[in-house]
Structures are given as structure tokens and as C-alpha cells.
Amino acid sequence: MNLLEFARGPALQVAVYIFIIGSLWRLLGILWLQKKRDFSERRNGRKIRGALKVIWNRAFTAPVFREATKHARFMGYTLHIGLFVTVFLFIPHIVFFKGLIGIDWPGLPNNVIFFVGVITVGVGVAILIRRMTHPVLRLISNFDDYFSWLVTLLPVITGLIMPIRFGVRWETLLAIHILSVALLLIWIPFSKLSHAFLLIVSRGTTGAILERRGART
Amino acid sequence: MSSNQFDLESKRLSIKEPEIRYDKQGDLSDEERVQKAMANFAKDFGSTAAVYLDSCIHCGMCADACHYYVATGDPKYTPIWKLEPFKQAYKREVGPFALIYRLLGLKKKVTAEQLQEWQHLIYDSCTVCGRCSLICPMGIDIASLVAMARNGMFEAGLVPHELHAVAERAEVDGSPLGVTPKLFEERLEWMEDEHEVTINIDEEQADVLAVISSIEIQKYPDAMAATAKILNAARESWTFRTDGFEATNFGMMSGNVEWQKNTSMRIIDAAIKVGAKLVLLPECGHAYMALRWMGANIYGKPLPFKVQHISEYLADSLNSGKLKVKKVDKSVTFHDPCQISRRGGATQAPRDVLKHLCTDYREMPGGGDYNWCCGGGGGVVTILRADKLRYKVFKLKMEQVEATEADTLLSSCSNCRQNFDDCQSHYDWKYTAESLLELVAENLEEANA
Numbered sequence: 001m002n003l004l005e006f007a008r009g010p011a012l013q014v015a016v017y018i019f020i021i022g023s024l025w026r027l028l029g030i031l032w033l034q035k036k037r038d039f040s041e042r043r044n045g046r047k048i049r050g051a052l053k054v055i056w057n058r059a060f061t062a063p064v065f066r067e068a069t070k071h072a073r074f075m076g077y078t079l080h081i082g083l084f085v086t087v088f089l090f091i092p093h094i095v096f097f098k099g100l101i102g103i104d105w106p107g108l109p110n111n112v113i114f115f116v117g118v119i120t121v122g123v124g125v126a127i128l129i130r131r132m133t134h135p136v137l138r139l140i141s142n143f144d145d146y147f148s149w150l151v152t153l154l155p156v157i158t159g160l161i162m163p164i165r166f167g168v169r170w171e172t173l174l175a176i177h178i179l180s181v182a183l184l185l186i187w188i189p190f191s192k193l194s195h196a197f198l199l200i201v202s203r204g205t206t207g208a209i210l211e212r213r214g215a216r217t
Numbered sequence: 218m219s220s221n222q223f224d225l226e227s228k229r230l231s232i233k234e235p236e237i238r239y240d241k242q243g244d245l246s247d248e249e250r251v252q253k254a255m256a257n258f259a260k261d262f263g264s265t266a267a268v269y270l271d272s273c274i275h276c277g278m279c280a281d282a283c284h285y286y287v288a289t290g291d292p293k294y295t296p297i298w299k300l301e302p303f304k305q306a307y308k309r310e311v312g313p314f315a316l317i318y319r320l321l322g323l324k325k326k327v328t329a330e331q332l333q334e335w336q337h338l339i340y341d342s343c344t345v346c347g348r349c350s351l352i353c354p355m356g357i358d359i360a361s362l363v364a365m366a367r368n369g370m371f372e373a374g375l376v377p378h379e380l381h382a383v384a385e386r387a388e389v390d391g392s393p394l395g396v397t398p399k400l401f402e403e404r405l406e407w408m409e410d411e412h413e414v415t416i417n418i419d420e421e422q423a424d425v426l427a428v429i430s431s432i433e434i435q436k437y438p439d440a441m442a443a444t445a446k447i448l449n450a451a452r453e454s455w456t457f458r459t460d461g462f463e464a465t466n467f468g469m470m471s472g473n474v475e476w477q478k479n480t481s482m483r484i485i486d487a488a489i490k491v492g493a494k495l496v497l498l499p500e501c502g503h504a505y506m507a508l509r510w511m512g513a514n515i516y517g518k519p520l521p522f523k524v525q526h527i528s529e530y531l532a533d534s535l536n537s538g539k540l541k542v543k544k545v546d547k548s549v550t551f552h553d554p555c556q557i558s559r560r561g562g563a564t565q566a567p568r569d570v571l572k573h574l575c576t577d578y579r580e581m582p583g584g585g586d587y588n589w590c591c592g593g594g595g596g597v598v599t600i601l602r603a604d605k606l607r608y609k610v611f612k613l614k615m616e617q618v619e620a621t622e623a624d625t626l627l628s629s630c631s632n633c634r635q636n637f638d639d640c641q642s643h644y645d646w647k648y649t650a651e652s653l654l655e656l657v658a659e660n661l662e663e664a665n666a
Contacts, residue, residue, distance in 0.1 A: 029313025030271055033264040039513035041523065043562055058356050061278075064587040065352045068281035076276070076354075135292040136277040140301075143323075145275050190314060195274045195355060202272035203356030205265050210358075213510060214562030216351060216586035 004171045007178035015182035022189025023197060030201070043214035050211020051204035057217065058203050075127050082120030086113055086156055110163075117160045124153045144191050151187045154180040225435055228639040230394055231599040232382045238602070240336060242374035242381055247329035250373040254332055255306045257474075258369030266365060269357040270307040273297055279359060282352040284589055285342045288610045296349035296359045299338040302327045303366050332375055339366050340377045341603035346555035346590035360560065367472030376471050377603075380596045384471035387480060393467045394431040398459035404434050405441060405457065412442035415449060420456035426493040426522075427457050428464040428484055430501040432631040440500060440631065443658035447531065448497075450661050451539050455497075461487025464504035465632075469511070470596040481508060481515045488522050495523045497530055500654050502554035502594060502630040505561050526557055527654050528629045532569035541573075541662040548577035550623035552614070552637075552650055553588040554630035567629055567653055574657060579621040589613045591628075591650075593636025611640040618648055629653045 001009070044050070061069050087093060091107035098104040108116075128149055131137045158177040165173065188194055210217045224233045245253065277295060280286040285294035292298070309315055309324035318324040347360035370376060376384070387393040396404075402418060409416045417423070425448060433440040441457075448455040461483045468476025488496050498504050509524045525533075534540040551567050558564040564585055571578045581588065592610040597603050618626055628634055628650040637650035 026271070026313045030267040031264050033267050035265070036263045036514070039516070039519045040510050041513070041519065054356050058354050061354070062351060062587065064583045065278070065281060068287075069278050069352070072276060072278060134277065135290075136280045136286070136295050137275070139292040140275050140277055140295060140298050142275075190317075192274050195272060198268065198272045199355055202268045205268050206350070206356040206358050209265075210562075213560075216559060216562075216564070 002171070002175075004175040004178075007175040007182070011179055011182045015185040019185040019188055022186075023194065026189050026194055027197065027201070038209075038212065040212075042212045044211050047208040047212060050207040050209075050217055052207070053211070054203045054207025054217050055200055058199075071130070075123050075130065078123045079120060079127060082116050082123065083152070083156070085116045086120060086159065089113065090159075114160065114163070117156050120156050121153060121160065124149065124156070148187065148191045148193050151180075151184050151191075152193065155184055225394070228642045229593070229598050229635040230432055230436060231601060232379050234601055235378055238378045239381075240375070240378050241333070242376060245374055250329045250375065251327055251332065254369035254373035254375070255303075255310065255327065256369075257372035258303050258306070258365055266362060267307070267311065269359075269362055270300075270304050271312060272355045272357055273304070274355060276354060278352050278354060279349040282349045284344075284346075284348070284592060284610045284613050285606070288613055289606070293338065294342055296343070296363075297357075299335070299343055300359070300362050300366055302331050302335055303362070303369065329373075332370065332373060336370065336375050336377065339363060339370055340380060340595075341597060341600050342606060344555065344590045344592060344594035344597050346594060347560045348555070348587065348590065351559070351587065364469075364472070367470075368474055369472070371472035377596075377600045379599045379601055380467070380471050383596075383599055384467035384473060384476060387463070387465070387467040388473070388476040391480075391483065392431045392434075392463050393465055394435050396431045396434050396463070398462075401434060401457075401459055401462055404438055408438055408442040408445075412439070412446070414442050414445045416441065416445040417448075417456040419459055420454075420491065423454050423456040423491045423493060425453045425455035425495045425497050426461070426484070426488045426491055427455055427497045427499075428462055428504075429457065429499045430465045430504060430631050431463060432465065432501070432635055433499055436635060437631055437652065437655075439655055440652060443652070443655045444497075444499065444527065446658040446661060447527075447534075447540065447654070451534050456491060458487040458491065460490075461485075464499050464501050464508070466503060466507035467596070469507045470503060477507065477511075478515045481512050484508060485512065485516055485520065488520075493522050495525060495530075496520075498524065498526045500527055500629045500631050500634075500652055502556035502561075502632060505554075505563070506556040509561060526561070526563055526566065526629070528557070528566040528570060529563050531654070531657055532566040535573040535657075536569055540657075542657055543660045543662060544573075545575050545656065545660055547575070547624040548579055548622070549575045549625045549627055550579045550581055550618060550621040551584075551653070552581075552591060552618070552626060552628040552633060553585060554628060554633050555588070555590050555594055557629065559586045559588065567627075570653060570657060571627075574660060577623075579623045581617045582620050583617065589617050591633045591636045591640075593632060593639075598632065598636045598639070607636070608640060608643050611636075611644075615640075615644070615646060615648075626650050627653045627656060 089108045090113045094104050094107045158180045162173045279296040283296050306327050309318045343363050345360045350358045383393040405416050466480045468480050505526045513520045592607050626648045634650045641649040
């Protein structure tokens, strides 16, 4: 078994299992804790509506906070959109997903993806510099923040290197790229990257509570 | 504790400056303090708190919503940082991967020194105003976590001196400012004479049980007469009760769950005794949170009566025509008490009242639910060592009020009002907060009054 076979085979498989089991463990580990019943007389009855509202509207900072958060928001949106485009709209990835789940969708030309990838890494570097220099972020950051940053950007960086090669065999570069994705999958459940699924639970919880009170969501 | 420990002449009510501070209660060992803090933080640990503590992405945005950070630029006032020891303990002891964290030593044990250091962040520099909860992209309700952290800190005996003193007084005497039933009756009689209004006291049956805060009894007694005028004008069957008059809940603010329950139960028992259909809360922000949203959970089942803040009652009565008021001839702006508006959902009520009461209402820029807190809530106004910071933070509020250029500033919380009074005196400011309730009472149409 060569490196590429290992990456495509057992490495990716194990990573997917750890990702699924770890994520479920993390979610269930939180949700199995008792949910306290609220006996107060509700002002508004539609908890689900409140939950859905906050799940949606916290993606957009309230106008009163926009000026103060403009840098964080610009970088955050760019990183997330960049990751989405490079992961889901790169044609070789779409082919991979088709093999996995049986459906495909239109992609973007390779040079567009390359450009988006470069922007994504650039913004990623800016995010890291901001985290290391902004007094608030420097204070509240820990190993999780820095390692999650590395693990998130590695697949993008290893993907961008592939057409350049630097004299390394394509198969080796692909194997490294896949291994970096495996590392990302393994790390997600144990880290802040699990916000990908926890945001639905945390936003939804607050939305339901505040809607019940008729308070601002 | 003797009553002379309270400085009733002060612009805001707290105990007198102690010669020696006792910000540590009891004689527990450091180990026991940490153990108690964490056990009580996690005592009612439900999935809600777990979701919040597990979801933070360390984006730091909450700092931009916090008046303490915005006013000082000091990163330690970042709201989520105020919970760091508790977050650390959750991940190490309770979270889904707690075993891994412990085995690999990834999260250190919280120490007593750490908790002592955090006392300033959990009490002196957080009014539990919940503005940070509105900016969090993960939707984490940080304010509710601070309240839980206070539960832990109280049991660990790590409460600021003055806040513990007034909370203890409330538990022992039924009032944080030492108002006994006898004193309450005397103050009511005084207000009856002063305002020539009938004040019902200790009626055996009543549809409405009115409660009041000690801050009003001692500092703003006109509020008692105003309440009576309003309820008489609305022809309500109502009463104050000497066995359940205190609306403030310092048990809640200091973090003692048992004391919180005792305070709430005094009102609940009195309301049940008189067969009240409505408990009418006074101009007090945290009293609204304590009874309107937490009361039934303290009681363990739905309350057999409705709970309304006085501004909600006024809005309903004016909207339905039960009460009528004359318009006042001045421009008015309104300071929303955080626990009633942002946290409590009654933001519209004072605006409805003001629609009837004035022709020139001016909303503060960034007001309403996103309002800057006055900086005195959450017990902060009682903590003397927090004064310097409180004054600094208040400047944000001053800018917000001044931008309206209104003649008058109103509010519907006596705790906010005493903070405004104190800061007005400190800065020799042209504004202070006046009472919405009292302005309505002063302007009731004759037929109602």
C-alpha cells in the first residue's frame, strides 16, 4: 500500500468514523444533560419560530454592532465563503462527492478556484495575525484556536500547491492533501471547529428562550 | 448587622464604606472554596449551559458589546473571559471530552486565587445586562452564565463585601435596606398624608397585590403614593401587604439560590393568601426578572396569578382607556432597564405609555433593546470599590442621553434611577432619571385621579 492508497483508504475511512462518532458524542454529551422545564407564563408561544429566527439572524450582526465588528465580519465571511467555494465548487471535489453520495452539481473553473483559494489563505493569515495582535483575541485564545486555524488552512494550502508541484510527485501531493483533510475531520469534534454544527443548537436554544419572553432575538 | 451600617443619606443606597473589607465569607479552605464554587455552578447544570460553554469560538465580538470593555479598552472585561474559570472547569469536569482533558492535563484545575481574581470580573464589572448576548454569533447567552457563576461564587464565600451584606440583610430582615413591616407601614402613612391618597394595606382579599422595592421605600417614597393613585384611579381591588412587600431580590443578584427563593416565596405566599389575580411589580428591573421569568421556576409550577411590571400595567390601562392622562409639555427620552426591556421583553410598554403621555418622545440612538446599561445593575451600584469604574462606564450612557437633547430623562427602574442620581452628582450632569410611574400619576386626568 503506497501513501496515496493509505490516504484514500484507511486514513480517510478512520477519519470519517472519528468525525461522525466524535461529533455525535459531543452533541449527545451536551444534550443528555437535563433540560429544565420553564414554568413561567410565556409571552410568545412559538419557540420553534424563535429558534429558527436566531439560527438565521445571528449570521448577520445587528446594525448597532456593525461598525465595531467590521473587520472581524469581513474576515469571517471571506474565510467561510472561500472554504465553501473551494470545497464544494471545485470540479474534482464534486466528482469525489458524486462517488460518495451519488449526486453532483455544477462547479467553477480551476483558475477561479485557485484564485479563491489564494484569497482564502490570505484572509486566513490576516485572521491569525489579528488573533495574535488584538488584545482581546490574544487574551482569550488558546491552543484550540491556533491548532484549529492550522488544521483548517492545511487542506487549502496543500490543494493550492498541487498544480505548482515544486518537483514533488502529483500522487504524493494528493496523498498529503487527503491526509490534511483527514486531520481536519478528526480534529473537528474535539475543537471549536464543531461550531459548524453546535451553532444550530446554541443559537436555537437562545432563540427559543428569548422568543418565549418576547425579548429581542 | 446594625442599621447604621447603611448609608441612607447617600445618592445611592449601599452600606457605609467598611473600614476593613470582607470579600471572602466563611472560613473554608481554598480547596473547599473551589469545590463549592464548581459544584454550585454546575448544580443545576442543564443542557442549555453546556451548549453555551461548548460553543464559544473565541471571536471576541462580545467585547464590542460590553460597556466595560468599550469604556476602558481593557481586554479583561471581555464578557466571555469573565467566565474563563468556569469554562475551564466545565471542559475539565463536565463536558463530553472531560476525561480526555483530565487524562492529558489539557485543562488545569481552577484555583482559589483564580476565583478571587475573577470576583472583580463576575461582580464589579458585569451588570448582567445581556447586551453581549445580542452580539454573539453563536447565540450564547453570556449573561445567564454569569448569573450561574455567581451561584458558585456565593457558595464559595467569594462575594464582594457590600453585596453580601445587603443580600444577608434581605434574607434576615426581608429587606436589603432594613425596611421592617412597621417601617413600611409608617412610610405608607406618611405618603397617604403627604399626597392625600388612600393606600390600601393588608387587605385580606384583593385582585392586585402591589409590591415595592426598598429603594423606593427609602429613597423614592413618592412611588408608593403614585402606585396607589394609579390603582385607585383604575378602580382596582388592590393592596400592599406587610408580609410580602419587598420586590428586590438580592439573593438572585448575589448568587444565593436559597435566599432568592425565600424572597420570591414571600411575595408568592402573600399573593396566594389574598387571592391576587395579578402581582404588580414596581419600577425595579431585576425584580421583574426574579418574579416574572424566574418566579414560577422557583415555585416549581406555574404561578396562580399574572405578573406584570408597572409599565406593562400602565400601557394596558392607557391603551384600553381604563386610565387617562394629560399630555406633558416637554421632550422626553427613556432609559430602558436591561432586565425589563432587553432581557424581559417589555420594551414596548413604556413607549405605549409615552405615546399617551407626551407629544415629543425622543428615542436614544442605539436605544431600546440595544440600550447601554446605566452601569448600576446586577448589584454593581452597591459595591463601593467599583465606583471609579462605574463612573467611567456611565459616560457611554451620558453620550446616549445627551444625543437626544430631550428636556427630561425617564426610566422605570429605581435601581437605575439611584445610579443616575449618583452619577449626576459625580459629574454635575444636567440629567438624572425621573420616574415614568410618577409622571403618569402626576398627570392622571381628574376623573381618574
